[in-house]
Amino acid sequence: MFRNQYDTDCITWSPAGRIHQIEYAMEAVKQGSAAVGLRSKSHALIASIKKSSNELSSYQKKIFKIDDHMGIAIAGLVPDGRVLAKYMRSECMNYRYMYDGPLQVGRLVAQVADKSQLGTQRAGHRPYGVGLLVAGHDQTGPHIFQTCPSGNFWEYHAFAIGARSQAARTYLERRFESFADLPIDELIVHALLSLRETLPSGTELTSSNVSLGFASAEADFAILEDEAVQPYLDMIGQADAGGAPAGEAMQD
Numbered sequence: 001m002f003r004n005q006y007d008t009d010c011i012t013w014s015p016a017g018r019i020h021q022i023e024y025a026m027e028a029v030k031q032g033s034a035a036v037g038l039r040s041k042s043h044a045l046i047a048s049i050k051k052s053s054n055e056l057s058s059y060q061k062k063i064f065k066i067d068d069h070m071g072i073a074i075a076g077l078v079p080d081g082r083v084l085a086k087y088m089r090s091e092c093m094n095y096r097y098m099y100d101g102p103l104q105v106g107r108l109v110a111q112v113a114d115k116s117q118l119g120t121q122r123a124g125h126r127p128y129g130v131g132l133l134v135a136g137h138d139q140t141g142p143h144i145f146q147t148c149p150s151g152n153f154w155e156y157h158a159f160a161i162g163a164r165s166q167a168a169r170t171y172l173e174r175r176f177e178s179f180a181d182l183p184i185d186e187l188i189v190h191a192l193l194s195l196r197e198t199l200p201s202g203t204e205l206t207s208s209n210v211s212l213g214f215a216s217a218e219a220d221f222a223i224l225e226d227e228a229v230q231p232y233l234d235m236i237g238q239a240d241a242g243g244a245p246a247g248e249a250m251q252d
Contacts, residue, residue: 010120010127021127022120025076025149028129032075034162034198035062036191037133037144038172043184044135044142045214046073047191049162049198052209063213067092068220069102070136071213075162076149077129084112084128105136109145109153117151131161137215160194167197188212188224188232196236205233 006012007020014020035048050059060078064085065071072088074081088108095103112132119127127149134145146161147153158176160168171194179187191212196205210233212224 009123010125011123019120022150025127025129026131029076029131029149029161030163030165032077032130032162033062034160034165034168034195035073035075035133036158036160036165036168036172036194037073037135037146037156038158038176038179038187038191038194039135039142039144040182040184040187041180042142042218043187043214043216044137044144045184045187045191045212046071046133046135046144047188047195047210047212048073048075049195050209050211059208061211063211063223065213065221065223066108066134066136067096067102069138069215070105070108070134071215071221071223072135073133073213075131075133075165080128080130081132084115084130084132087115088112102138104138104140105134105143105145106140106155109134109147113147113151113153116147116149120149120151133159133161135213135215136221137217142215158194160198162198164198164200168194171197184214184216185232188214189235192229192232192236205236207233 006014010019010021033049033051037046048062050062052059063071063073066088072085091108091111092103116128119125132147136143144156145153146159158172192205207226207230210229212229213221215221
């Protein structure tokens, strides 16, 4: 992408019918560390790669709890993601105060998409440079949604965003039909295996650089990090040592 006379703001159309500022924001999502989301009949799960700026720094948080029944994983500009997470938490609290119940996942995602769209039509504003994967469980069941800086949103059985996410999507596309009846442990292993596909050569999944979050009807949204992730990485390592893909080994 190159600078041109039509990309100085987000309200100028190019002769080709494009708004370049929106495309630049979507490119920021593609360059962020990968995140995946998948669901079964009982659980909605998200997982993300965490990055650190150098060996002396901590890893950046990429999964945020929004309410007891919902959480998000982000790819792109983390500060923009924190702003949207704060907005989502506020909307959930307001709804719970007014109606004494949880806000439906799809309704909140639509509100976030509307908020994102406002940044694409006002001079002096810019689109949010972050994509969200929203995992939640409400009275209609588990859900995985993706939001885009353009204001679009979609619901998926499984999806991946961020850098090299096409490899993760290929993994998910080949296996998503088996996810519906899987217990949460096997769903987590598939999430980690799909994330592993996005890593550059020479990099491995560790308990430090990956985090998970899931929601279900039986339990509040929970985030797994550090030592809590290690048992699932050990399952993958044992399956690799045995010469069988971890997903197939668990099913056997």
